[in-house]
Amino acid sequence: MENGSAWCGHEKVATMRLRELLDELGLFLLVDQDAEGGALDREVRAVLTTDLADPGRFLAGGELVLTGLAWWREDGDAESFVRILDRAGVTVLAAGEAEHGLVPDDLVHACRRHGLPLVAVNQDISFTAITEHVLRRLQPRHVGSLAAVVERHRRLLTGQGGPDAVLELLQHSLGLDAHVLSSTGRQIAGAHPPLRARTAVALAARYLAARRSREAAPHGVTVGDRHYSLVPVRSATDPSTPSTATGEAAELGDWLLAVATDTSNWPAGDVQLLDRIVELAVDARSAHDQTKVALNDLARRLLDLLHSHVPPAEIPVRLSSTAQAVVSQKDTWQRCQFVVAEGEWRGTGPIPASALRVLLEEALIQPDGPVPVSTQDIAATVDHEQAVLFVLVPEPTDGLPEPALDCVALQQRLAAVLTRWLGPTGSVSIGVSSPVAAAEQARRALDAARTALRIAHDHPDRVAVRGPDDLTSHILTLLPLIPAETRRAFASRLLGPLRDHDSRHRTDLLPTLERFLECDASWTTCAAQLHLHVNSLRHRIARIEQITGRDLARLETRLDFLAALKAC
Structure with missing residues (x-):
């Protein structure tokens, strides 16, 4: 050993001692290994953040384990947790005080019994700051080793909120600026600050065009004066589920990882890091797709009811026992708008409705827009060559007397990302109904959306969105003739x-x-x-x-x- 480094096989791996960690971060040691401070010379070789009651499968020995104590509820809970850490050879446990106001005595006593050093982390010090500091000390140049850290986080974060924490870690530890975007340019995850909206849309447009041209990934593009590598993030969901677009034009439903560097000549160790980040994003994508299954089942059932002879008043009753509650948490009809879309490659046939459905599910999400729409407000299905979506919109208020989807903004958003992808001959047409406040209006609203779709189809723009206002203006323009x-x-x-x-x-x-x-x-x-x-x-x-x-x-x-x- 020399200069704070140890030899592992043929690879030199940096380490740090516990006393250095305490001194540099101002942490307080609650439990020492022995009365003479022997714990201070123990080596820290890795860092792990967890709130699992049994994190054993993620431990290899030598770790600084950070825990917020969400797993601790009463005396006796600490014994099995500390026993697992001690048997795995953990160097030190750092417990946050934010959850319970202090470190429970139960944990202190358990650490003393097992001889596991325990550090208290007060609310003024974030786990992210500790993790970044340790990683900078341990692996300043070893990206391949950092890939293992990303893999560990991937397992811990699956289904628990997405890859933001890991992407921020990479930015601070390596200066690697990476973002996960949708095919419409919406930022799904990434370090702060987020990409500029115009940059994100440009990257999404370049990605779709590259996928349409069947270029090999990663796709290298330049936006402004910065180079990016774009990597597909495709869903790992079973293609047979109704939330997944497959086949021709499936890229319309992709997510993409945008890395602000040229990865084409990365060494194998660095490529391993990129693969782990993509796997993390795939996990998040799959979890997202699963949340849409019940909603899209609702859309299918609703469309079937609208095509049937069921009296309008019975529609909410028949839906209330299915997924209607998932959308609105209520068993009554909620104010919504119908959106219908078709697309075509001139000379080669229609764009698959399943691909358009996934595209519109994403394009309609505007959680911070004038009329907020979240992913849980959209239920979607297909009807032959048409994508059909039902979008919940807010009830009228004094500040927003007639909340409704903005057809002009939707057209601009889609045109920005689809123009390159469509080329000179393709087109996408979309019709939007007026808001539907009662089930009795549902059939006529679907009819109105399809009429608006026909008007959009006649428009020369390659991406055309038409709504209620266009129905009126279309008729009135014909009257003078x-x-x-x-x-x-x-x-x-x-x-x-x-x-x-x-x-x-x-x-x-x-x-x-x-x-x-x-x-x-x-x-x-x-x-x-x-x-x-x-x-x-x-x-x-x-x-x-x-x-x-x-x-x-x-x-x-x-x-x-x-x-x-x-x-x-």
């Missing part, structure tokens, strides 16, 4: 019976119809604006349908009435 006499005759034929009825019986059916259409056929919104009970409004609409012989549940009927009102 119709001769004035024809427009007046059409309006008279459609609205004349209602005017006659209002005149003879002093009713307000025509103003009610106009307000109903202005409210996008929302029963609750229209009733509130007219100061009516919803049942009274239903009676009026039923009377309008009886007089005109038209079904207002059909989108075509509502558009006809809207055109007639605008033609007057």
Whole structure:
């Protein structure tokens, strides 16, 4: 041994003594190995953070073990934990005081019985700072050894919040700037500060284009004056599950690891580190996919009900015993919007709906947007060549009177990442409905979303998103092309019976119809604006349908009435 280093095989591995750790970090030794301070000369060769009651499978000996004591609940709990650490040859246990306010006497006594040095870590010192300090001392240049640390963290963090801690560790210990992004450029994990939004979107766009061209990974790209290596993070979920896109265009559902360096010439040890980071991200991706299974089952069941002859009022009842509670924690219908999408490679057929579904599940996530949408607010499925999504949106408030998805922002977001991937001939079209406040409106909302999809399909943009406002404007742009006499005759034929009825019986059916259409056929919104009970409004609409012989549940009927009102 020399200069704080030990020889292990043919590789020189740095070590540090416990006394150096205590002096450099200002830590306090609660339990020494013996009365003469013999523990201070013990070597620290690794560091592990854990709150598992049995961390034995992650121990190799010589570790500084950091624990927040989440596993300790009462006297007696410490004995088995300390016994496992002692048998594994752990150098020292460092216990945080934040969880219980102090280190429990039960742990102190157990460490004394087994002769395991114990250090108290007060709330002012973070485990991350200790870990970074130890790793800088132990492995300043040995990236291959750090890969083993990443692997250990990968096992501990699986299903417990993702890879942020490890990516931050790598940034501080090696200066390695790495981020996990979605295919739309949303940062899923990474060290702080996050990538600039424009940079993240540019990286996602370059990644999709490279995957479409079947380039070998890692993909080297330059954004601004910085070089990045982009590595696929594909789900390890069984492809048969409904949350996984496979086959053609599956890259639309990928995550990607963006490393701010050129990894193409890395040595084998460094590549091992990269592989471990990717495995960590794959674990996080798989956990994410599993959370979507129940939600997407809900979407499938809801779409089947909308295609059936089940009365609208029964739809929430039939869903309440399935995954509806997963989405909203309630057994009633929640305010949502329908999103329908199609894509095509001109000359080579449609883009698979399963790939578009996964893309939109990601693109619609806006937890910090004006209308916040989280991953748990989206249920998605496919219907032949269409992706169909149901997105929960907030209830109206004074500050946000009509919360709804921003179609313009969605189009800009998708166009930024898809334009290179689509090339000069591909296209993606998306239709969005008005918010649906009751199950009775669900079928007409799905119909409206599909009508908006047809309008988007006719648009020259390669990525086009159209919504409720476009339905109205589309119809109104056609009216001037119709001769004035024809427009007046059409309006008279459609609205004349209602005017006659209002005149003879002093009713307000025509103003009610106009307000109903202005409210996008929302029963609750229209009733509130007219100061009516919803049942009274239903009676009026039923009377309008009886007089005109038209079904207002059909989108075509509502558009006809809207055109007639605008033609007057």
